[in-house]
Amino acid sequence: MPPDAPSANFSARWAALKNIPPFLSMVWRASPGLTMAMVALRLARALMPVAMLWVGKLIIDRVVALSASGGPDTLAGWWDSGLAHPLIGLVLLELALAVAQDILGRLVSYTDALLQEKLVIDISIRLMDHAAGLDLASFEDASFQDRLDRARRQTMGRIPLLNQIMQQLQDVVTVLSFAVGLLVYNPWLVVLLALALIPSLFGEMHFNARTYALNHARAADRRERDYLRMIAATAETAKEVKIFGLSPWLRDRYLTLARRFYVENRAIQRRQLSVMALLTALGTLAYYGAFLWIVARTLTGQLSIGDLTFLSGSFLRLRGLLEGLLSSFSSMAGQAMFLDDLFDFFTATPAIASPTEPLPIPQPIVQGFRFEDVGFRYPGREDWAVRGMTLDLRAGETVALVGENGAGKTTIVKLLARLYDPDEGRITLDGRDLRDYDLDQLRATVGVIFQDFVRYAVTAAENIAIGRIEARDDRPRIVSSAERALADQVIAKLPQGYDQMVGKRFARGLDLSGGEWQKLAIARAYMRDAQLLVLDEPTAALDARAEFEVFQRFRDLTQGRTALLISHRFSSVRMADRIIVLEGGRVQDQGSHEELVARPGRYAELFELQAQGYR
Numbered sequence: 208m209p210p211d212a213p214s215a216n217f218s219a220r221w222a223a224l225k226n227i228p229p230f231l232s233m234v235w236r237a238s239p240g241l242t243m244a245m246v247a248l249r250l251a252r253a254l255m256p257v258a259m260l261w262v263g264k265l266i267i268d269r270v271v272a273l274s275a276s277g278g279p280d281t282l283a284g285w286w287d288s289g290l291a292h293p294l295i296g297l298v299l300l301e302l303a304l305a306v307a308q309d310i311l312g313r314l315v316s317y318t319d320a321l322l323q324e325k326l327v328i329d330i331s332i333r334l335m336d337h338a339a340g341l342d343l344a345s346f347e348d349a350s351f352q353d354r355l356d357r358a359r360r361q362t363m364g365r366i367p368l369l370n371q372i373m374q375q376l377q378d379v380v381t382v383l384s385f386a387v388g389l390l391v392y393n394p395w396l397v398v399l400l401a402l403a404l405i406p407s408l409f410g411e412m413h414f415n416a417r418t419y420a421l422n423h424a425r426a427a428d429r430r431e432r433d434y435l436r437m438i439a440a441t442a443e444t445a446k447e448v449k450i451f452g453l454s455p456w457l458r459d460r461y462l463t464l465a466r467r468f469y470v471e472n473r474a475i476q477r478r479q480l481s482v483m484a485l486l487t488a489l490g491t492l493a494y495y496g497a498f499l500w501i502v503a504r505t506l507t508g509q510l511s512i513g514d515l516t517f518l519s520g521s522f523l524r525l526r527g528l529l530e531g532l533l534s535s536f537s538s539m540a541g542q543a544m545f546l547d548d549l550f551d552f553f554t555a556t557p558a559i560a561s562p563t564e565p566l567p568i569p570q571p572i573v574q575g576f577r578f579e580d581v582g583f584r585y586p587g588r589e590d591w592a593v594r595g596m597t598l599d600l601r602a603g604e605t606v607a608l609v610g611e612n613g614a615g616k617t618t619i620v621k622l623l624a625r626l627y628d629p630d631e632g633r634i635t636l637d638g639r640d641l642r643d644y645d646l647d648q649l650r651a652t653v654g655v656i657f658q659d660f661v662r663y664a665v666t667a668a669e670n671i672a673i674g675r676i677e678a679r680d681d682r683p684r685i686v687s688s689a690e691r692a693l694a695d696q697v698i699a700k701l702p703q704g705y706d707q708m709v710g711k712r713f714a715r716g717l718d719l720s721g722g723e724w725q726k727l728a729i730a731r732a733y734m735r736d737a738q739l740l741v742l743d744e745p746t747a748a749l750d751a752r753a754e755f756e757v758f759q760r761f762r763d764l765t766q767g768r769t770a771l772l773i774s775h776r777f778s779s780v781r782m783a784d785r786i787i788v789l790e791g792g793r794v795q796d797q798g799s800h801e802e803l804v805a806r807p808g809r810y811a812e813l814f815e816l817q818a819q820g821y822r
């Protein structure tokens with residue numbers, strides 16, 4: 208069991224009850240009106256059983272009294288004498304109660320369904336909103352992924368908890384109403400019942416805690432299982448799974464993980480079965496003991512037949528209710544333990560945020576961006592991704608970054624957009640630390656298209672509009688961005704043009720080639736009014752001519768704006784005003800293409816290598 212797994216003991220369970228009030232406040236937030244209606248309906252419903260049983264007792268006592276009094280022999284006689292009128296009134300009352308109970312039950316289910324739905328929507332939106340504010344680093348951290356995964360499950364998985372809590376509330380009121388009835392006859396009856404049920408309560412709590420601990424400890428396994436199931440059967444992976452014959456390997460890996468969980472879970476379930484059977488038997492014994500007492504008192508005339516029915520009825524109901532209450536109380540506490548993950552997730556705060564008094568981004572940028580002796584390590588890694596990095600991105604200039612795989616090119620882009628903050632040194636914009644500026648404005652100013660851009664399963668137009676989602680209805684803007692990125696030719700070939708659904712996730716979707724996707728992605732860059740435009744190798748799948756053309760246009764169209772290009776193709780890179788050569792997270796050299804090829808160094812060497820390939 209990992210150190211952070213809650214131990215399978217009672218205190219963890221009791222402690223989890225602290226989650227109930229915040230959970231209820233979430234319910235209230237989701238819909239105050241429905242919540243109030245629900246509580247009122249449940250309360251009314253809670254008092255029905257005791258009322259019905261009591262009226263039943265009154266009916267029996269009256270029937271017994273009337274038949275003992277030796278009244279008329281015929282029904283008509285009874286009617287005329289008027290003796291039976293109060294009895295008829297009681298029967299009608301009982302009938303009305305039964306009908307009301309039914310209607311209330313249906314209203315409760317109706318309100319419950321609506322409230323649960325509202326709650327799912329509300330929690331989902333809060334999860335999405337909260338996730339949007341968190342650091343990229345959080346998403347790249349596996350333990351955070353586990354937490355997020357568990358929290359996400361809470362959205363659907365813990366919703367029945369609402370019903371459980373409400374039912375619990377209703378049952379408590381019903382129990383209290385019966386207990387008051389029993390107390391009137393003999394307080395010991397109530398004590399006896401409660402005592403007999405305590406062992407089952409602890410038993411239930413113990414086993415629920417064990418199950419939770421197991422689930423918690425195996426969260427990482429489950430994520431892997433979901434992942435395996437996903438890669439075994441999705442459009443994105445089907446090609447490789449077939450070509451490499453991965454199916455048996457995926458299947459075995461899945462089975463190994465699933466079996467481990469199954470075996471551990473079965474052990475808990477087995478113990479629960481035997482222990483709980485014993486504890487429940489205890490309860491049954493106590494129940495029949497009390498029942499004997501009631502029968503004896505009736506025989507000796509201390510209780511009426513009506514009392515006997517009321518008491519035995521109350522007893523039967525109380526036992527069922529208390530048992531249900533105790534077990535659902537413990538399962539409710541168990542469910543509440545799962546809420547820890549949800550609330551944990553909500554308490555996670557981003558480290559990268561706007562300062563309290565942010566500076567506005569200069570319009571226009573005058574000097575540009577500058578890295579001053581910047582060092583950065585990815586969380587959980589010992590080695591530096593960039594170190595001692597000093598470079599300038601002057602306003603209005605087109606700069607290319609080159610370097611071998613892992614040289615730190617993408618990391619520079621992430622630092623520029625403040626997806627991460629440097630561990631050493633600082634990055635400035637017009638002389639002020641990036642951290643002093645408004646974060647949202649900064650991200651709007653830096654338009655980046657990454658090499659691993661997302662292929663959204665939406666329409667072609669929407670795929671482009673992603674670059675400036677507020678302008679998704681601005682068709683002329685979308686069309687002109689598409690033209691600049693050469694994506695218009697791709698779209699012209701689609702049967703439904705800009706409104707064509709793309710991607711293979713949905714039946715209506717039409718998949719595109721790698722290069723075609725890239726053109727759509729590049730069009731996103733033109734949707735923005737970004738002052739710094741970055742293309743981080745989204746052109747890798749374009750053929751050499753298309754990349755050349757895309758970059759040429761990019762340079763022309765970004766005239767007067769600052770632009771950063773990342774590419775491994777020298778034919779494209781040479782268009783830049785200045786080329787920065789990175790090696791091992793540092794600037795190794797910089798200059799124009801002509802300057803760099805003229806002197807011996809990494810650039811000339813790599814350029815020569817690539818040129819040879821074409822000879």
Ligand SMILES: Nc1ncnc2c1ncn2[C@@H]1O[C@H](COP(=O)(O)OP(=O)(O)OP(=O)(O)O)[C@@H](O)[C@H]1O
Nearest residue numbers: 347585588592610611612613614615616617618619
């Ligand atoms: N999310 C991450 N978590 C941990 N380490 C990372 C992460 N992303 C990159 N790195 C590491 O940081 C270093 C720099 O990576 P970076 O992505 O900046 O290289 P790059 O120059 O863009 O490479 P490429 O040409 O392959 O795209 C590499 O050693 C890489 O392994």
